[in-house]
Amino acid sequence: MTLKKNNQNLYKKNNKLPFKERFRKNAIVYLFLFPILIHFAIFQVFPFLFSFVLTFMDWKIIGNHEWVGLKHWMHFFQDKLAWKALWNTFMFSVYYIIPTMALGLILALIINSGVRFAGFFKGIFFLPVVTSFVIIAGLWGWLFRGTESGLINWIIAFFGIDPQLFLADSSQALLVLAGLSIFKVAGSTMIYYFAGLQSIPKELYEAAKIDGASKSKIFWKITFPLLKPIHFYVAIITTIGSFQIFDSAYLLTGGGPNYATTTIVFYLYQQGFTNLNLSYAAVLSYALFFIILIVSLIQRKYIGKDTAIY
């Protein structure tokens, strides 16, 4: 509060200064902020608004545009495939969110347990995060080949499991894609948890040890609850990320088999850029936006307070 008042006083003081003096102090604002705001308006604000207008039109690449009112929105509510895409996306989130958090936490716990070369191993687990989806999906496709000669099929044969079809099986394809995303993202979840673990005061552990608490009790009674803000934050960002899943479906399955991996963004891409039905794609993108907005608002509401202790 006092800071804000100081700022205001400063601003008033600045205003009283002669123009030349004010320019000397604020030239950079005039020189850079205005062009950036124009850029912001053209590439972010305008497309956002234009996209909404687009949902009420029939936009054709060539030819005249027509106003069609709520036609595309009505179609969306009756489009079985759109709802299947939303359902697939939701199921993807179910397969993906908790395992990513758990694996990230496990990696962070191991790294934080005082092993040697912790930095080196941290790097290894982080490597998939910086690698492009195209590279990882390509490799993932080879690992999960649906024949007896696929490496994963070869490994599960040791456990007496018959070869699986994986990406060619409509009940497994989405799981395999979720596995790919877990592998790719767990390294960044690990970073959040690692930071969280390091901020837990050491005295708490020492006190618990003196009281004779077991390792698992220490974890469930001290470590896990104290990571609550991290759990919450990581849950939010992985949720938002999972709704935007596109790359792996595009690269590995093309939405199939039998639409089993048609996620909302993949469906949007198909409608917009394969069928050139841009207006309907805009409706789908707004559906995506509303879902993400709700998740983000939940984040704003809770996270602001919870992270204050850090």
Next chain:
Amino acid sequence: MKKIINYLLLFLLAFCFLLPFLIMVLGSLKEIEYALLDPFFWIPDNPSLNNYLYIFRDGVFMRWIFNSVVITVIPVFSQMFLCAILGYIFAKKQFPGRETIFWVFMAVIMIPQQLLIIPKYIMFAQFEWINTYWALIVPELWGIMGVFLVRQFLQGIPNDFEEAAYIDGANDVQIFFKIILPLSLPVVATVGTFSFISNWNDLFQPLIFMTQEKMYPVTVGLASLLGKEGNFGIEMAGSALSFIPTFLIFLFFQRYFTEGIQMSGLK
């Protein structure tokens, strides 16, 4: 005993995480046209660099890499510079509407990329930007996330240096270059690495804005090779080549990357 289990788990996990990369590197050294009916077909009997030579001779693959370099390097440097200036403006400058503008920025950051791409496609078709570098460079010249990171960083730095410089008669452009920019180098490096990774690895935008094969960046190019039979060795060599820049950035700037992730998250 506990220690040994820890290490076993660590090595097992590290092996699992490295296995795909191992397949990529070994597979790229194997001259093979068709994937054989053997789970370990990717292990080369007599390693050769022929796949790489093929790629170097093949004009279009080198063109893809060149395209990727163009649409990555320009935004990276531009983002580092502009995000530093804007972060400084929003952290230290007083002007009407500052809080409102920043609030709007933070609201707009929630809009998913996939929503903006449809109107942007229509706009760029009007600008005749489809199949040009402009479509992937101009919108990426600065980024809200980068501004946020630099602002966050500079808010933690006292104003003393700046005020001393004003008293000495410096104007604020000089102050930015002489004082603020050198001070904020670590966070500017973070902005750079973020921007590099996101542009170099981006698939969705170039897939839509680049429809001619010679304009593909390496991600879209590799995607077009993916899964085609008879390409295994080449595909792996191409993946490995496109991975080298990422790997080098990761090797030298990993610290900035992980710090950036923490800063963006826990504040």
